[in-house]
Amino acid sequence: MARTRCSDPVVGAILASWRYDISGISPEMRRDYEQHFVECSHCRARLKFHRGLDVSLAVLTSLAVIFFLFALATILHIKPLEHVAFNILGLDIVSMYQMLVSAGIAGVCFSFIAFLLVLTATPLPTYLTGIAARRSKLIEEHLPETVRSPRSR
Numbered sequence: 001m002a003r004t005r006c007s008d009p010v011v012g013a014i015l016a017s018w019r020y021d022i023s024g025i026s027p028e029m030r031r032d033y034e035q036h037f038v039e040c041s042h043c044r045a046r047l048k049f050h051r052g053l054d055v056s057l058a059v060l061t062s063l064a065v066i067f068f069l070f071a072l073a074t075i076l077h078i079k080p081l082e083h084v085a086f087n088i089l090g091l092d093i094v095s096m097y098q099m100l101v102s103a104g105i106a107g108v109c110f111s112f113i114a115f116l117l118v119l120t121a122t123p124l125p126t127y128l129t130g131i132a133a134r135r136s137k138l139i140e141e142h143l144p145e146t147v148r149s150p151r152s153r
């Protein structure tokens with residue numbers, strides 16, 4: 001990341017302690033911080049970095065849930081490890097099967113909890129809702145007048 005300096009170190013320190021998340025404060029207080037984001041390229045870059053980090057965490061944890069569900073489906077329906085468990089490892093098939101299913105279920109639970117923690121501990125829902133609202137407004141502006149919803153007129 002480029003070495004830039006915050007134009008107002010006091011405000012920059014406050015924003016850094018909040019991980020550049022101002023979604024939880026009142027709209028009157030938020031105005032000053034939003035103005036600082038407009039003026040200060042350092043804090044704007046940090047804001048972008050932290051929201052990118054939040055999105056990455058949410059994507060990684062949701063992918064973990066999907067991969068563990070896929071692994072469970074594979075174990076339950078294809079049973080590809082029977083040969084390995086029986087001939088190479090010399091394990092009992094039932095115990096191997098139960099161990100893999102237990103690991104899969106534990107993985108799904110753990111990654112789902114991690115996904116929920118990411119959603120609750122970060123301002124990601126607010127951030128994504130804001131992006132969706134801006135996109136829908138942009139799309140509605142390009143629609144013909146007869147198709148637009150009544151609230152945008």
Ligand SMILES: [Zn+2]
Pocket residue numbers: 005006007008011012036040041042043044
């Ligand atoms: Zn700043």
